[in-house]
Amino acid sequence: AQKITQTQPGMFVQEKEAVTLDCTYDTSDPSYGLFWYKQPSSGEMIFLIYQGSYDQQNATEGRYSLNFQKARKSANLVISASQLGDSAMYFCAMQTGTYKYIFGTGTRLKVLA
């Protein structure tokens, strides 16, 4: 079965520190994509970062990086130098061969001043 698991319902981090949000996935399809989205309190879904299953290097986008460990089937999001504006829900999603995204249940991140 294809599944995304986010085990951290909530996380706190001090401003300017780094934080890792966990995501594990399950699929038997060798070709897949992994995505992270941010959902602030205003509700929109903001695309952050993408990792393809065949990509050799971990994806990075500014302060966001994706720690991709294929053997462990994990795709953790690392946010460096946290800012107050990073407080939001974060969703991990997987796409396997078709167009459908499968989303995890999300992690609510709170950045403390």
Added chain:
Amino acid sequence: NAGVMQNPRHLVRRRGQEARLRCSPMKGHSHVYWYRQLPEEGLKFMVYLQKENIIDESGMPKERFSAEFPKEGPSILRIQQVVRGDSAAYFCASSPSPSGSTDTQYFGPGTRLTVL
């Protein structure tokens, strides 16, 4: 460059009424996807449409829900005879091509439906 547009942003309906949600994809995108987010949950796929075609509606409830993407105009998600359980955020996403494992779907701001 306008992103994916959805309207209304908030919609309140009484039980039994109809809800009509609109989505205009990004310029150059001809593929539209609808997702539903129940409170405190992740998004769940509902339907995938191309212009004038429903490609996959496997995630859509069999009754009361319908979707269309006409040749001209926005995609419409229609919910007839709404019930309280339909209260959710409905997101539309678009992509320029059939979204395989390398294409990103871009999401609209969502429509929050509240059924009284």
